[in-house]
Amino acid sequence: MPSFLHSLASPARFQRIANAIMPWAVLLTVGLIGTGVVWGLAFSPPDYQQGDTVRVMYIHVPAAWMAMACYAVMALLSASFLIWKHQLADLAARACAPIGACFTAVALITGSLWGKPTWGTWWVWDARLTSVLILFFLYLGYMALAAAFDDRERGGRAAAILACVGAINLPIIKYSVEWWNTLHQGASVFRMDGPTIDNAMLWPLVLTGIGFNALFVVLLLVRIKSELLARRIEVLQRARAAGRS
Amino acid sequence: MDGVNSFLDMGGYAATVWPAYGVTLAILGGLLVVSLRSLSRRKAELAILESQRERPRR
Amino acid sequence: MNAFLATIARDLRLATRRGGEAALTLGFFVVAITLFPFGVGPGPELLGRIAAGIIWVTALLAATVSFDRLFRADMEDGTLELLALQPLPLELVVLAKAIAHWLMTGLAVTLLAPLMGLMLNLPGDAYLPLIAGLLIGTPSLSLLGGVGAALVLGARRGGALIGLLVLPLFLPALIFGVSAVEAVLIGMPLAPHLLILAALLAVALPVGAFGGAAALRLALE
Numbered sequence: 001m002p003s004f005l006h007s008l009a010s011p012a013r014f015q016r017i018a019n020a021i022m023p024w025a026v027l028l029t030v031g032l033i034g035t036g037v038v039w040g041l042a043f044s045p046p047d048y049q050q051g052d053t054v055r056v057m058y059i060h061v062p063a064a065w066m067a068m069a070c071y072a073v074m075a076l077l078s079a080s081f082l083i084w085k086h087q088l089a090d091l092a093a094r095a096c097a098p099i100g101a102c103f104t105a106v107a108l109i110t111g112s113l114w115g116k117p118t119w120g121t122w123w124v125w126d127a128r129l130t131s132v133l134i135l136f137f138l139y140l141g142y143m144a145l146a147a148a149f150d151d152r153e154r155g156g157r158a159a160a161i162l163a164c165v166g167a168i169n170l171p172i173i174k175y176s177v178e179w180w181n182t183l184h185q186g187a188s189v190f191r192m193d194g195p196t197i198d199n200a201m202l203w204p205l206v207l208t209g210i211g212f213n214a215l216f217v218v219l220l221l222v223r224i225k226s227e228l229l230a231r232r233i234e235v236l237q238r239a240r241a242a243g244r245s
Numbered sequence: 246m247d248g249v250n251s252f253l254d255m256g257g258y259a260a261t262v263w264p265a266y267g268v269t270l271a272i273l274g275g276l277l278v279v280s281l282r283s284l285s286r287r288k289a290e291l292a293i294l295e296s297q298r299e300r301p302r303r
Numbered sequence: 304m305n306a307f308l309a310t311i312a313r314d315l316r317l318a319t320r321r322g323g324e325a326a327l328t329l330g331f332f333v334v335a336i337t338l339f340p341f342g343v344g345p346g347p348e349l350l351g352r353i354a355a356g357i358i359w360v361t362a363l364l365a366a367t368v369s370f371d372r373l374f375r376a377d378m379e380d381g382t383l384e385l386l387a388l389q390p391l392p393l394e395l396v397v398l399a400k401a402i403a404h405w406l407m408t409g410l411a412v413t414l415l416a417p418l419m420g421l422m423l424n425l426p427g428d429a430y431l432p433l434i435a436g437l438l439i440g441t442p443s444l445s446l447l448g449g450v451g452a453a454l455v456l457g458a459r460r461g462g463a464l465i466g467l468l469v470l471p472l473f474l475p476a477l478i479f480g481v482s483a484v485e486a487v488l489i490g491m492p493l494a495p496h497l498l499i500l501a502a503l504l505a506v507a508l509p510v511g512a513f514g515g516a517a518a519l520r521l522a523l524e
Binding site for chain 3: 082134137138140141144145148149150154155157158161162164165166168169172173176177179180183
Binding site: 042215230 | 252255256257258261262264265266268269272273276277280281283284287288290291294295297
């Protein structure tokens, strides 16, 4: 694994790999999300209990998956940045944060919209929604810390330490919230997505789920490329300023 | 026409389903647009910087 | 060990000598609690029901406002570099400072909590679980908060950032601290809640020591 990461760590190599992956990722994103959304909206059956509101699930649930997966990727990249000091891992971890925050926001907002007809109110302190909200705060903290230093490198390392501390605490927070929720659970709250799900609903969910993963890859590659260019610009500007003086 | 209307109506839950898809498109699409624009802006900036560097300085 | 104790003693002396830090945190704790009856109304029934929650939340906030001072003063006058140069590992320095911070905030808040409970009409059975919970739960706050305080050294608007960074991490301690009180009030055993708080402390110890030391090394570069 380290040697694989090392080989990825050179910007030129990254560009080549990114350019090779990009068209496929775009194709998968458009194809899978497009098919999944059309299937979910038009061809999957309404739920016997929730009616057509269940169609929100085809974006809400994948967004919640991505919110968590993105934090895991960010924490792994942060740890590998702290251990092996790859600049690219730092760039990638930072590029992850806004993407994760956006998926988290989508999960929260669609969950709230779904909650209105289901629970009769916009917000319920449901275990899943609450955990996702805390996850959103962790993303905000990471981004705020990474941006708070004048020295880019230092901000990256501080944020990487925070991501690792957050990753250790996240499962504890999640289980605490779930436990707290069972303690206070009202009668009207029921699970949004039970373990048993009909195939006619599972397929669009799987399609949008994989599609969201592909979208994550597209966004990540674009943002890393952009960050690489920003570094290069910084170096050139510094060289020019040094040449002038 | 009836089919289109009932599709748009979403079994009476149009106010739930369509905003949810709209918000998702707005947030994720917005992030993609912002990321792509910053990429192309930086590309242009880098091109200017590199062309200036190649020109011999007086 | 001597250096470890000396670090604790130094922080305690500094905090009490100026009559400042420890007293300021407690002052914040008391004033913030006083706001609640104005916010939710003075009805003793309602206050009694939410008293434990008020005290716990305010204890978290009081700890948070005091984190900014944990390393900043030492960073500014160069003490931190000397602390890092001594043979005592930086991890233990962080632990010593967290212990001193806890003695001045967590322990002090715990000692004040019964008085606040009295003013908020806390039910009689709730005092023991509240105090026991605070006693076991607040050290994790000092440890996790220490990481946040060390991370924002050298950052712009560091003080304002700490709250955003550490408050989400305090959630488990808050949940089980308050549930200990609720459990006793409905006649359930207290021990499991305290054991979970102790387990949270056991996680916070290495995270606080290693995370805090890593962040300090970064700040000292």
